[in-house]
Amino acid sequence: MEAKLHSFFDIFDTGVEDAQGNIQVNKIVIPVIQRDYAQGRTSPEIARVRKRFLDSLYRAVTEEPVTLDFVYGDIDVNGVMTPLDGQQRLTTLFLLYWYAARKSAITECEFLNKFSYETRCTARDFCLELVNFVPSFDGELSKEIKDQAWFPLDWLKDPTVSAMLVMLDAIAEKFAEVCDLWEKLQxxxxxxYFLPIRAMGMTDELYIKMNSRGKPLTAFEHFKAELERELRKVDDVAAKRIMGKIDREWTDLLWGYRNGHTGTVADNIVDDEFLRYFKFVCDIIGYRGGESLQGKSRDEFDLLKRYFFAESEFVRENIDTLEIFFDCWCDIPGYDTPTEFLKSFIAEGDEHEPGKIIAGDKKDIFEDCLHRDTGLVLGNKVRLYAIIVYLQNYDRVTRQEFVRRIRIIDNLVRNSNDEVVDRSDRNRMPAILAQVDTIMLYGRIDIFRKTKLKKIKRKKGTFNWHQLLEEQKKIKFVHEHPEQAEILFELEDHYLLRGQIGIIGLEHLDYAGRFFSLFSNWSKEKMDKIDCAMMSLGDYGQKEYSGRYQYASYDKEEVWRKLFHRSGNSDFAKTKNVLLNLLAKSESFDDNVLQKIIDDFIAECEEKHEYPWRYYYVKYDVYRAGKDGKLYNDATEEQPYLFLVMQTKLRCSKNSYMPYLKAADDEHLSEEYCGQILIYGNRYIMCENGGYLLCDFKTDQLIRKISVKQNEKGIDTEDRVVRLKKYIRRAGL
Structure with missing residues (x-):
């Protein structure tokens, strides 16, 4: 028997032919064995399913008619149809038809009495009472129903009744403005489509078995059904192939990653893992299509509609992408699992390993993608995409080429924090993925383009420009000097460099061993000594903006990384020259070597009686107390001595201070004035470039200048800290 097309209204006029003749459908009954009505449940997952279903029904009555999936059921000799599949849809249609009839004041709706629940007597009685109820529609529909005398509050304990009330409110909200709802339904x-079970050759025993699961469909099951439906509209053969892979090969792929350690039943299935990777694939589809994903939904059903509905512009290409992105992990030559493959070129720890890269905190990027609810960070999306490009092209890219090229990608990602971005007003991801394709497939970096006038201009909108230039130079260097490749890679992997070696440069690669020696065995004491040794050789600080300067820190590695990486700061070359000068001093470095450089500098200053401001930085540890390495001076040319020690990254605070004052008399340093004055009763002392000023606290009137001797170059010829200490003592302050 063929399935026939019906509405909820006319199905009750349906006659079914069987061995006993024609049987009329007189009633639809949800049997005891069926599960409760689920589409009105309040969980976030079901709320999404409910919204999507109502959206499709809304479009049907406001735009184009819709035909829902098959409804299967059995009809007994009395004409009672018990649905096997379609209970949820039929129940929602029952509620929608009731709402439409009552909203349009339709009195002839006897067909509604032909739908009933037998799961519990409360559900059955509720349906009977609801059909006879005429609401006022003045307020919330569920509240009005619960306020009726015929509605015992105990009915709320019935999950089917509670779910129906939720759905009725959702229907009322969605369809309130559809004036011709009843006419459209009619x-x-x-x-x-309705198809009786017996017409399918199914038995009652099978019916019982199929309904004994007693569980609502999961969001993933809804997703699979919708995906299959849309794929079939495009390519039936591809749909069968892909749905088969979801159930077999792709499930096998994800099975080893199923435990996300959530402590829930989800740890024993791969539904969530599939959907997270599906979302990653959709992200890539969007970026390769030039989209920004900011402000766009990452709900899997919305993504399905955006990229895989038959009406989508590039749906065939997107289907191919989905299949390829899953398939490439299923059979990696020489490796049993994705994790085994990733371990072959990603180091276990943070130390250099020949032939491997150090890929951030998450070494198994594939697993991270499967278990991260919010999706991968953009940098790891780029890394994972690069790996997938290789897996899809391993027949044309050698293993050696891959390892070299993925290192280039890793270096670019690590040093492009400000460039690997997706914002509605600044989305670089499409251009970055295109750059990744070029690097992974051809091993080259395209950083210039020809204009229409054949002028050469740099490409914009990809990775960090300085890092692209460096990687381009390193490609050429490794090609010309393959014997030095490993020392270059080891230098790249140093914890203070992480891919960018510009602070040393390819021209000084012979200093790599000295650099390793200098920055081995991190400790606060050693880093402070390195800081002082560098300052002894020259001012290495980098100007930021608004008077801020970046120096080193005894406490934070990231401060050193910032100094050693090109950025928007000026004076990177100055830092590089000072560091190279230090590395030139010795083939290896220990505390004694560093201390001698420091002592020699201080002794030279004191012997010559010339005390540049960096002398005070090295001599007095209060100058180096800022953990973030920030100093402030908005006029270094005119007043080079007036550096303020900051205690935060961005601005001065009450904990900031003028280091000379703190070194001379910390007890009288005023926090209220950001450490810029020493207070003695009704007087205070403040700094100026040529010394100090003693002023009246109430009137700010100058009482006395405390001058520091300077030569014609404006350099102190006496220690200004010692000078102030002596004055305070002699003045009895």
């Missing part, structure tokens, strides 16, 4: 705006 004109078959919403239909479905």
């Amino acid at each position: 004109n078959n705006a919403i239909t479905f």
